[in-house]
Amino acid sequence: MTSFDTSPQLNVWRALLALAVVFVMLATSGWTAVHSHRGATPLQASRSAWQHGRVAGQALPDPDSAPGRLSRFFASLDARQRGRLAHRYPLAVGNMNGAPVRLRYTANRIAIGQQRGIELGRMHDNRLSSLGHQEAGRRMHRYEAMLHKGRTFLAFDPMGSGRVAEVFGNLDRAQRISVVVPGVDTDLLTFQRTNKKYSAPVGMATSLYGAERAASPRTRTAVIAWADYTAPSGLGMDAATGVRAQEGAVRLNALLRALPGKAPVALYCHSYGSVLCGVAAHTLPSRVSDIAVAGSPGMRADKASALHTSARVWAMRDSDDWIQDVPYLEFGGLGHGADPVSKAFGARVLSARDAKGHGGYFEPGTESLRNFADIGVGAYDSVSCAHDDDVCRQDLPATSAAGRA
Structure with missing residues (x-):
């Protein structure tokens, strides 16, 4: 006889209670505000100018053309013509899927420099409040840091909270590519942090890049810190629904389809970033x-299996991550469904030993980071499963790169 403690009826009531908690949280935290912007954004203005531009007497192609067509267009130009387009339309070229990677780096560096100048002016604008001056100062210093020698940006949009994607390694020559997809509260100002360094996209990506190089020194890898979507702000309505994930999934797929070469790609999706990856x-x-x-x-x-992807699906969660206490269900668009580390979900569950809290998965020295790196270089037989068994390694292809150093 089934006890009351484990009866289906009680489980239903527990689920309803969990949903009630979610609704209360959302009611007290409020809906995430969506602000409308008057006039064209800087990126829209740059794209509009591009659409009216010409090179060598010919009209420029639609910036939304397929990456292959845009790639052929840029290949038909000489270096001087390409450089002129990057200087004339930096935001358009810097965010154009199909433009040469290095040209996008150049264009985005120009755009970042221009935005630095704008924020420097705002810092001394008497029409702004002291808070406005502080915000301008924070942005100006962020842009200065982004302009440091050697940094390469594949995407940059200063509008609103900002969107950005940075590359570590040689993307054009990479044999394997990794993309870090972060979660809530990711924007231009939180893209890189000094405190809790490895919980921010830049820290995650640099840590992963270093671990991949250590795991297989002979494998040419590149890692992208991808914050080129509007992430939810805080744990409000946006974080409880899939709206931001759906918008981000379109942008992520556009990036992936425009990456150079044919190297395999691994996605590393943290927190709400995993919702986005699931939708995509x-x-x-x-x-x-x-x-x-x-x-x-x-x-x-x-x-x-319901993700309908040919990619291998891996999951991990450390023992003191607060995310384990969220209701793993979906009702009326709220919540994100089943727990990916549960046996019923069917992912390959990895060890996250030594990781601490919700933001500790990319910390150097953790089992979680070593597992990520092994996946990134294709050393599948070196990954550590969650329960000290080999379940997560079953039916995997032979290792295609050197294992752990």
């Missing part, structure tokens, strides 16, 4: 070989 999964290009989620509130699917 069924439309990912076939070169995406692996999706690894950490600290996930759910992937908006009942099981890994």
Whole structure:
């Protein structure tokens, strides 16, 4: 006889109670405000100017053309013509999927420099309040840091809270590519942190890049810190729904389909970033070989097979991550579905030993980071499973790169 403590009826009541808690949280925290902007944004203005531009007497192609067409267009130009377009339309070129990677780096460096000048002027604008001056100062210093020698940005949009993507390694020559997809409260100002360095996209990506190089020194890798979507701000309505994830999934897929070469790609999706990766999964290009989620509130699917992707799905969660206390269910668009580390979900569950809290998965020296690196270089037989068994390694391809150093 089934006891009351484990009866289906009680489980239903527990689920309803969990939903009630979510509704109360959302009611007290409020809806995330969506601000409308008057006039064209800087990126829109640059794209509009591009659409009316010409080179060598010819009209420029639609900036929304397929990456292949844009790639052929840029290949038809000489270096001087390409450089002129980057200087004339920096935001348009810097965010154009299909433009040469190095040209995008150049264009975004120009755009970042221009925005630094704008914020420097705002710091001394008497029409702004003291808070306005402080905000301008924070942005100006962020842009200064982004202009440091050697930094390379594949995307940059200063509008609103800002969007950005930075590359570590040689993307054009990479044999394997990794993309870090972060979660809530990711924007231009939180893209890089001094405190809790490895909980921010730049710290995550640099840590992963270093670990991959250590795991397989002969494998040419590149890592992208991808914050080129509007992430939810805080734990409000946006974080409880899939709206931001759906918008971000479109942008992520556009990036992936425009990456140079044919190297396999692994996605590392943290927190709400795993929701985005789950939404994007069924439309990912076939070169995406692996999706690894950490600290996930759910992937908006009942099981890994429901993601409809050919990529291997990995999941991990450390023992003191608060995310384990969220309701793993979805009702009326709220919540993100099943727990990816549960046996029923069917992901390959990895060890996160030594990781601490929700933001500790990319900390150097952790089992979680070593597992990420092994996936990134294709050393699948070196990964450590969550329960000291080999379940997560079953039916994997032979290692295609050197194992751990």
